[in-house]
Amino acid sequence: EVQLVESGGGLVQAGGSLRLSCAASGFTFDHYAIGWFRQAPGKEREGVSCISSTDGSTYYADSVKGRFTISSDNAKNTVYLQMNTLKPEDTAIYYCAAITGPHTIAPMHRDDYDYWGQGTQVTVSS
16 A cells, blocks of 8 residues: 655744655555645645655755755655745645556646545744
C-alpha cells in the first residue's frame, strides 16, 4: 500500500523558512514523480513543485521560483520542500502527491496524481 506522510508545517513570520518532508512508502514502481501542491482557503489546489525519479528533473511554479527548493533522499524515501523567504500568500495546506508510472512533471495537474498525503498546514504571519 502506497502511503505519503507530510510533516514540517507550522507558523512562521514573513521572511522566515520552513522545510516540509514527504515520507513515501509502498513504492514498487520504476518511475514516479513526487509533487507538492497547496490549497489556501477559498482557492483551488495549485501545483507548487515537482521532482521526477527518472532523471531528477524539477519544476517550480512561478510564484515560488527562487524561494522554494525541492529535493529527494532516495535512501530515506523522502522528498523535501525547502521554503525560504516565506510570504503571507504562501499560507495554505501543503500536500504531497505521487504519480506512479510514466509522467511529465509540468504542468502539474492534480488529476494526474495517484496518491496523496493528508496535508500539513503552513501559516505565514505578516
